[in-house]
Amino acid sequence: MSPVPIPRTKREATQARGPYGRVGQIIGELDDRLGVAKGGRTFLDKIFPDHWSFMLGEIALYSFVVLIATGIFLTLYYEPSQTQLIYHGAYVPLRGQRVTAAYASTVDLSFSVRAGLLMRQMHHWAADVFLGAIVIHMARIFFTGAFRKPRELNWTIGLTLLILSMTNGFIGYSLPDDLISGTGLRILFSIVLSIPFVGTYIAFFLFGGNYPGTIIIDRLYIIHVLILPAIIAGLIGAHLFLLVRQKHTQFPGGGRTEENVVGSPMYPTFMAKTTGYLFMVTAAITLLGGLAQINPIWQFGQYQPDKISYAVQPDWYMGWLDGALRIMPSWEFTGFGHTIPFVVLLPAVVFPGLIFTLCYAWPAIERRFTGDNEIHHLLDRPRDRPKRTAAGAAMIALMFVLLGASATDVLANFFQVPLNEVLWTFRILVLVVPPLVGIFVWRICIEMQGGGADIGKRKRAVLMSRSATGEYTTVPTAPQPDDEHEELEPIPVPVHIELEPSGNGSDDSGVRTVTR
Amino acid sequence: MTDGTDHEPTPIEVANFDDPHLQVAAVDPERAERAIAVYFFIGMVGMGVFGAAYWQNWKPWTLGLSLGVGLFFIGFGLSAWGKYLMPQGPFTEARHALHSSLAERDAIAAALTERTGVVVRRRSMLLGLLGAGLGIFGIAGLGFPLLRSLGPLPGKAMTKTNWRKGSLLVDANGRAIHRDEIDPGGLVTVFPAGYENNDATLAIDQTVLIRAQTGPLVTEPGRATWAPDGYVAYSKLCTHAGCPVGLYEKELRLLVCPCHQSMFNIDNGAVPQFGPAPRPLPQLPLYIDESGFLRSQSGFDQPVGPGYFER
Structure with a gap:
């Protein structure tokens, strides 16, 4: 390229900009230094599939944005310390009581900081929404086979994100040092204690001594606001990088093949839709935070190791572990001078370890059983993979039964039945329901595959006739030509998009020629 | 441009x-x-x-x-x-295979193998020493000290409470409990006198004192003198997951843990009657001193709280 003279007059400057004015100039300057033009253009053209299920991951991403924003606000007022003090703050019923600085600062940021309560409740709701969105997003990935080669690594990253987010959710829930969260920490200490050989040591190192110690809140705080968020943010970056590098999966049909991606371009269509979606997700969390009370710690009171509250439940995403703890039979091994409390070790350490290992290993397991080592960009319909769909449904059923089991006391109270019966019901349900659901779902998948599986999208061709008495009968029939789902041939991304076509005024060929 | x-x-x-x-x-x-x-x-x-x-x-x-x-x-x-109001497509983008050509794959594999071969074949002793040095640094220089300085070793901490022979039972406000003070069915959380205001010790020492009846209660053979005047005391730490066993069902004479609903029968030595708790709550032997106040005959005869490996 010939040397470019530096423009000296306004006229020269305008000329130097070329036909695209300031935008062209800025692009030119950036491109000279960073080489952004080619890649940037490719990025503008990046295609996002339009199917609704692709926005589930976006909910997770945007609630993470809300978590960061509200979390930064909270750090400005929260004091991570177990230092004892006499409360003199804004909440009158608490005045004169002995509390910790962590609890007092959480109550005060709720009551005497403007919009503090809104921000705290939004933060808590955003965490619940975040975890929910991750789980539903993962279910979509699982049931449609999007984790298959080449995307196993992104499945692994996503699963790690789920585990880290659960952990950070639990830690965040512990920070206010209220009666309920403190009980959660007590149970955590006991769970760590249950690990053979090293449990007692790990527990003492984690808490800086025997329970409760004086330092756990400080430690959890730095893990909650720095260490885990940094790892989570980095993994989200890697997750999205892989998504761009490997491009999206898509459902078959409508001109979608293994060799293309069909949908809306990054700019402007997807960008407008997804930014709007960011606002709507934030709006939903704001409305929840403003209108639906969550975790009113001033009603629970300060945590004291000898106090306890009735109906202690963790946030929903930890419920399955609490349920497992409740329904486990009271097995404990004692001998050789040692104790292994299987009653805690199995449901709270071994069981989640097995579940997550199974999830991590699933792509490899499936590859081994199907012998399928091909690269897949087109998604499966769940019915076409009955065994996988059944396995996923059984897993979800197991989680729901365990979640229900974490509310045995509430259910017994609500339905006025003996706790013993509720407990035994769940012990039986946890063994019976997952296989039953699996078999049921497998059967339904087989049924749905039958008949006109290859006709259209959801239609099954039938011949319908009406008898003389007005009775309708339907008979399944072979596909008719008219039943074919309308196949729309996709078109390459245009360089130049006319935003205001005058009617349908294209030329006779239906192809419009535009100039660049 | x-x-x-x-x-x-x-x-x-x-x-x-x-x-x-x-x-x-x-x-x-x-x-x-x-x-x-x-x-x-x-x-x-x-x-x-x-x-x-x-x-x-x-x-x-x-x-x-x-x-x-x-x-x-x-x-x-x-x-x-x-x-x-924006173009909907469907637009397409071609998907190109991510992998490189076979020649390119071979080139990098060959480079890695050959260069590594040169390094390893000729300098295996150096590599071994480097690895050993880094390994020792990792374990002795980083891992162990970092972990170790996070907290003290457990030692005997898990087995000890502050209950001693003659410890005066006091409530959370430091008031001693007189033998006439609690009616049958009543319950109070007690601590050894002098330790009632310390979070670190009351987490371990916390004990429930129940007036089960008016006459002495024998919860197990060999515990004939442990519950004078029907005052029976059990560790308040659940043997399941360590929650305070804070609920008392007066009619059923059961202590209930609100966390996971373990239930302990106060009449037979707090044997778990229901739920996940694997062991009875340890019982604190009591006596009534000459002024009529409740004291402990000794500490607990076993570690309190949930199970752990060294127990």
Whole structure:
């Protein structure tokens, strides 16, 4: 390229900009230094599939944005310390009581900081929404086979994100040092204690001594606001990088093949839709935070190791572990001078370890059983993979039964039945329901595959006739030509998009020629 | 870009506008535009109300409602703009295989193998020493000290409480318990005198004192003198997950843990009657001193709380 003279007059400057004015100039300057033009253009053209299920991951991403924003606000007022003090703050019923600085600062940021309560409740709701969105997003990935080669690594990253987010959710829930969260920490200490050989040591190192110690809140705080968020943010970056590098999966049909991606371009269509979606997700969390009370710690009171509250439940995403703890039979091994409390070790350490290992290993397991080592960009319909769909449904059923089991006391109270019966019901349900659901779902998948599986999208061709008495009968029939789902041939991304076509005024060929 | 040439019109084949998916606003574009304008306007109003609510320090729910409505309608308008007034396609993007050519794969594999071969074959002793040095640094220099300095070793901490022979039972306010003070069915959480205000010790020492009846209660053979006047004391730490066993069912004579619903029968040595707790709550032997106050005969005869490996 010939040397470019530096423009000296306004006229020269305008000329130097070329036909695209300031935008062209800025692009030119950036491109000279960073080489952004080619890649940037490719990025503008990046295609996002339009199917609704692709926005589930976006909910997770945007609630993470809300978590960061509200979390930064909270750090400005929260004091991570177990230092004892006499409360003199804004909440009158608490005045004169002995509390910790962590609890007092959480109550005060709720009551005497403007919009503090809104921000705290939004933060808590955003965490619940975040975890929910991750789980539903993962279910979509699982049931449609999007984790298959080449995307196993992104499945692994996503699963790690789920585990880290659960952990950070639990830690965040512990920070206010209220009666309920403190009980959660007590149970955590006991769970760590249950690990053979090293449990007692790990527990003492984690808490800086025997329970409760004086330092756990400080430690959890730095893990909650720095260490885990940094790892989570980095993994989200890697997750999205892989998504761009490997491009999206898509459902078959409508001109979608293994060799293309069909949908809306990054700019402007997807960008407008997804930014709007960011606002709507934030709006939903704001409305929840403003209108639906969550975790009113001033009603629970300060945590004291000898106090306890009735109906202690963790946030929903930890419920399955609490349920497992409740329904486990009271097995404990004692001998050789040692104790292994299987009653805690199995449901709270071994069981989640097995579940997550199974999830991590699933792509490899499936590859081994199907012998399928091909690269897949087109998604499966769940019915076409009955065994996988059944396995996923059984897993979800197991989680729901365990979640229900974490509310045995509430259910017994609500339905006025003996706790013993509720407990035994769940012990039986946890063994019976997952296989039953699996078999049921497998059967339904087989049924749905039958008949006109290859006709259209959801239609099954039938011949319908009406008898003389007005009775309708339907008979399944072979596909008719008219039943074919309308196949729309996709078109390459245009360089130049006319935003205001005058009617349908294209030329006779239906192809419009535009100039660049 | 800056050289002023290469701006000749280039014909490009695009956009069949008969394609229903590509029709800009399948609905009437002007109607869509009006609707979006209304959404944005409501969003603006919501934001304005939020500003006023924040400025005037209105109730928190007004902040949430106004901000939520404002954000929602801005987002809804933006999404509708994208959906109805921007090109919908379907557009395609070609998907290219990510992998390199076989020759390129071989080239990198060959380079790695050959260069590593040179290093390892000739300098295996150096590699071994380097590895050993880094390993020792990792374990002895980083891992162990970092972990070790996080907290003390457990030692005997898990097996000890502050209950001693003759410890005076006091409640959370430090008041001693007189033999006439509690009616049958009554319950109070007690601590050894002098330790009732310390979170670190009361977490371990906490004990429930129940007046089970008026006469002495023998919970197990060999514990004949442990519950004088029907005052029976058990460790308050659940043997399951360490929660305080804070509920007492007076009619059923059961101590209930609210966390996971383990139930302990106070009459037979707090044997778990229901739920996940694997062991009875340790019982604290009591006596009544000459002034009529309750004291402990000794400490607990076993570690309190949940199970752990060294127990």
